[in-house]
Amino acid sequence: MSEPDTIVPDEKDWTWVLYERCGECGFTAADVDPRHIGPTVRDLLPRYVSALSRTDARERPAPAVWSVLEYGAHVRDVFRIFGERLALMLEHDDPLFENWDQDATALADRYDLQDPSVVADELVEAGEATAAAFDEVPHDAWERTGRRSNGSFFTVGTLGQYFLHDVVHHLHDVRA
Template sequence: MTIEPETKDWAWVITSSCPECGFDPHTVERADISNRILASVDGWSTVLSQPKVTARPDSQTWSPLEYACHVRDMIAVMTERLDAMLHSQPVCFNDWNQDATAVDSDYGSQVPRTVGDQLSAAAAGFAELYRLVGDDNWERQGLRSDNLVFTVETLAVYAIHDLEHHRVDVGLPARR
């Protein structure tokens, strides 16, 4: 069964707290970004080893496996965007349709252990790229197709919210 596509633009989380998961963008410090990215994957291996990892709790909610695939792919997109922002200016981001990716990649049929390994590796690479951001690069910009401007810093805030929010979706605490 296909889940109703997401229509909400979550960009507001770069300036406002999320009532669903408790994320507060004002708690994201540059010095902690890499550690928060890495910490966000703690617990996923346990979630992915559960017997009902492929079961959807209802017709409108992804299974834990599907959430893990989404988080892995979101990290890949954010890593690509960050890398582009650090290497050229101006940068215009390619659109990413997370719902089409879920269907096209058949998230529900992927191997949980493999997804867990890929998720950990993606987070490690993303965290390392943020660890290498120099002081003079935090205000570099990337432009979404809807003309929303992200900086290197606000991209981190946006991504960390997604990472921590989806932990809650699968029953983990938002932050370790």
């Protein structure tokens, strides 16, 4: 099979969504009580399953725009990555997160060739696990810190808000 059309890598630093409303999806991360992240994720999971069940889930709306399937695989991996980052923050003092190149992962793992029903199941499993991890954050741990290699600094609370924007934003991308 041939490689999918190249997606222009998104090199923006999206941490600004912690302080401003996202003009694309309308989400305001700062308004989210971090204790509501788990329930919110669970509320959103059926919308992803529904989107991944569409007959056009494999079709890109434009050559350089991910399909619903590719977005679904990405969000599944977002759940996994942020679950790992949350665990690091709870287990270690001010951990430095490994870089994650989402575009390289999409190509290497061939998001475009994965089975939408399998991705839906994996997305729900990963989403439920990450939601549960946020549910279990101890009251005194929301201010624990972690960092990305680019210097972006997060507390457990802001990591959750940032993460939730990604989940909401991609529902907007797939029009679900």
